[in-house]
Each structure stands twice: as structure tokens, then as C-alpha cells.
Amino acid sequence: MAGLTLSSGPPASGKGTLCKRLAENHNLYHLSAGDYLRYLINGPLADQADIVDAVRSGGTRGLVRGDVIVSLLIEKIKEETGKGKSAFLLDGFPRNLEQDKAFRESMRSEFNIDTPDLTISISCPKEVARARYLGRKRGDDSEDLFNNRYSNYQDRDMQVVELYRKSLIEVKADGSLGIDQSYLEIIKTLSREPAWTNLTSNEQREIA
Template sequence: MAAKPFIIFVLGPPASGKGTLCKRLAEDHNLYHLSAGDYLRYLINGPLADQPDIVDAVRSGGTRGLVRGDVIVSLLIEKIKEEMSKGTSVFLLDGFPRNLEQDKAFREAMSAEFKSDTPDLTISISCPKEVARARYLNRKRGDDSEDLFNERYSNYLERDTQVVELYRKGLIEVKADGSLSIDQSYLKMIETLSREPAWTNLISNKQK
């Protein structure tokens, strides 16, 4: 098992293409795609179904802030340790952290658990509200609605962008402005990553 995990934060508004881009990046480079929201939903429908406080918090807002940062972090750290025991060393954290509290709790936990200064890379996907809204409503998932989109996008602007600003120095920015297809956005992301020493060293080491 690797001494410590390589952590990549992937941030962006709802329906900006985070999940799609993360899945493709993970498949192409043998990385582990860990969607915080999807993982929490999996837990409350299985392993944590008997813990009503967590179940209610996740169903009411999940990673957007209603579950305490330390609770989310403890769950993610355990998942990271589990996957590391299987040989995984690089993790794409999709949609996490959502606020400064979660970021602080995660960095403190990583330092205590792995003596690791986290994150190793931060990717921010920017997407205009009108483009994100159209994608959000077109996907017709669960209880998606225009009101819920507006709430989630507002939450992103109020909280998530504080995390983006925290990592502004060295931030890897990917634009999804509607003029580019997902394939084109992905190629732009790879092009930008290829100029980052931390990424090129990572890929070089994985190929040895």
C-alpha cells in the first residue's frame, strides 16, 4: 500500500460536467473517482441506513453543508484507506470539499492519518449558469427541478467558490461554456494538466 494517497480536488457548479470529466480521467489514467455525493447516497441506502441523523442530513443537502465536515471527512478517509489497501493511490474527489469547514477538516485528517499536505492538485470547472441550468434540467434525474438548480447554484456561489479562491494559486481551470463539447473540454483539461509538474510526475511514475 502506498505511504500516502495523491489527492485531486475537482470543484465546479452543478451540471458543469464534473462527473463525466472525472470518470473519463479516471478510466484513461487508472485513477479512483470518488464522488462525495454519490458515495454518501450509497452509504445511507446501505451501510449507514440505520443512522437516521446522517441519513436525514444527506437527504436534505448532503455535501452542500448539512452534514458536518468531520462526519463527511471520516467517511471519505475510511473509503480512501479501504481502496488504498487494494492498491489504489490516486483519488479524484469529485464535488468535495463544498465549503471551508470541510476543507479544513479534510486537511487536518489527512495530516494526522498520512502526514500528507492535501490536496496535491485542484481542478476547477467553470460553467455559466445558463449552460449549467440547461444541462441540469435535460438530465431529468430524481427530483431535479429549476428551483432546486437555483438553490444549488446559489449554494455553490456562496460556499464552494470560497474553496476555489483558497486554491487560486496553482488552480487548474477548465472551461465548460457551452461552446465546447465534453470531449473538447476533456482535451483542454488534459492539455492544461500536461503543463503541471505534479501531474506529469504522477503519470510518469504510474507508467513505470
């Protein structure tokens, strides 16, 4: 593995969309923990009721044991590494200290690394995130669920963000900007960071 980037952000901050675009444009493998778990429970792990129920009830927010999620993600990273992928953008994980501990231990064992090259934290004012969350009208989205998820992010995810403070790059999700302009602002911020430049330059060289 040549590089690892972690990303975090509150619900409806635009993190998933922005990270997917970052990965596509810079030849990183985008691995969304939440999306991957949902794929697994609707396919390969559909017969494992305990994991299915836990993911549907909260997934990476803490209801699936950290070591279980980590083992699934590590196996996916190993699979993609075997296909030639070397730089990964892990989106939305780890989300609490238990997951972080298990993830570091497994990364050290499998890849001899236990810290990311950089961590991207996308910040978004609560009122902006709430409007986006309720405006997308998806599934069982509600104001109560948003408030619970936002609170969980502040209480749990931010503890993990603080662990990676030295490698942290904070970018802001401005509610007045469209996704294209937000992406340009993120690229402008990242382009000033040596870790990002080194990561993407290395990946480009390997592809060439």
C-alpha cells in the same frame, strides 16, 4: 498515498462525467463524495437516520457535519490504499470551510499531507449549466433547486477554491462542445501542468 487531486465545479458543469473519465484513463481512483454518500445511505448506513436524512436533504452541500463526512471519506481512502491504490481524484469535496478544515486535519494525521497536488476547477456559465440541469429531468430537479445549488456553489465552494489557488488549474466547460471534445480540451490544459504530469507519471511507474 502518492497523490491527491481535488475537483470542483457548479451543478451540471459535467464535472462528474469528466472526472470519472480522467480517473479511468490515468489510473487514478475516482471518489465522488456525493455518489459515495448516496451509496452508504442505501446500504451500510441505511439504519443511521440522522445521516440518511441529512444526505437526502443536501449531503456534501453542508447539512452533514464536516467531521462526519470526512471520517467516512478517510476510511474509504484508507480502504482503497490498502488495496494498492495510491493516487486519488476526490470529486466534489470539500464544499465549505468547515469540511476543508476537518479534511486537512485528518489527511495530515492519516497520511502526513494536508494539501492536494493540484485542484481542478471546472467553470461553466450559469445559463449553460441551467440548460443542462433542467434538460436531464432527474428526480426533483427544478429551476429553483438549480438556482439554490448554483448560489451555494458561488458562496461556499468558491471559498474553498480560493484556498487552493496556488495549486488551481481552471478548465472551462463549453456548452457548445460534446463530452468528448470537452475532455480533450481538459487533457490539453492539464498536459501543460507539471503537477499533473508528475502525478500521472508516478502512478504509471507504480503500476508498471
